[in-house]
Amino acid sequence: MEFVGAQSNYDLWFKLRRALYHDLSEEFDHEEMLQIEKSDWQESFLIINNGVFIGLVELSLRNMVDGCLSSPVAYIEGIYIIEGQRGKGLGKGVIEWIKEWARSKGCTELASDVELTNIGSQRFHESLGFQETYRVVEYKMDL
Template sequence: MMADIVVREMRPEDKAVWRDMRAALYGEDPSLLGEVEGYFAGDPMIARAFIAEDGGPIGFVELSLRNYAEGCDSSPVPYVEGLYVAESARRRNVGRLLMTAAENWARANGFAEMASDTQIENEVSLGAHHAYGFTEVERIACLRKALD
């Protein structure tokens, strides 16, 4: 039931559960997990983060401010860097509630658009983005070459 779900801004006491959810989304990369500490220390890497709770943490969304985002006309642009919903809470509109909190924050701070990305093959994420009102603007292939 959506009425029991609370979405609010991250607080310092959320550090441990936020780290755990980030690890579930990104893996145990220490640099990614260190960004949680930076958020509360004023590091601008993550501009705003929200947590969803239903008797316990069930998801989060993180926004950065990017100078450029594909398909956007403004700068800076609030960018969805991470959106996670615990498997047990999926299909309950938790992602939509988190995205709404992010959009409300962006509007309240004078932004006219938001951006995000996902892997081309991630049909679930693409479908969710479309359901949240995002429009696909570009597809790219990212390439790498090791230099000896």
């Protein structure tokens, strides 16, 4: 399995983001992708297995994460494996690669989040050794 910067294939990156973040507007996706491209603390990678693009992982370094004591904390902002490639154990390999990425950034903890209704993703995280820390509803306000 290999990982390449998502910026190298903008159209595929956008397509995979639409599958992962289908509740967001296309405009939001494009704006966030531009932010990721310019960011020093966010990265996005396309996942390739046997020469075929099979998914996407978006990572960040966060100063604080609920349930974590270190800083920075490596954070999985999004992870997506295309239909037909799930259930083959590829996710474990992706997480192992993410752990190495996190260590290379000086992190000692890896965190993630899952929507309350996404039971499949919750099971995925738990099967790989993630421990649940909190259940919350997040809010924001434009200023």
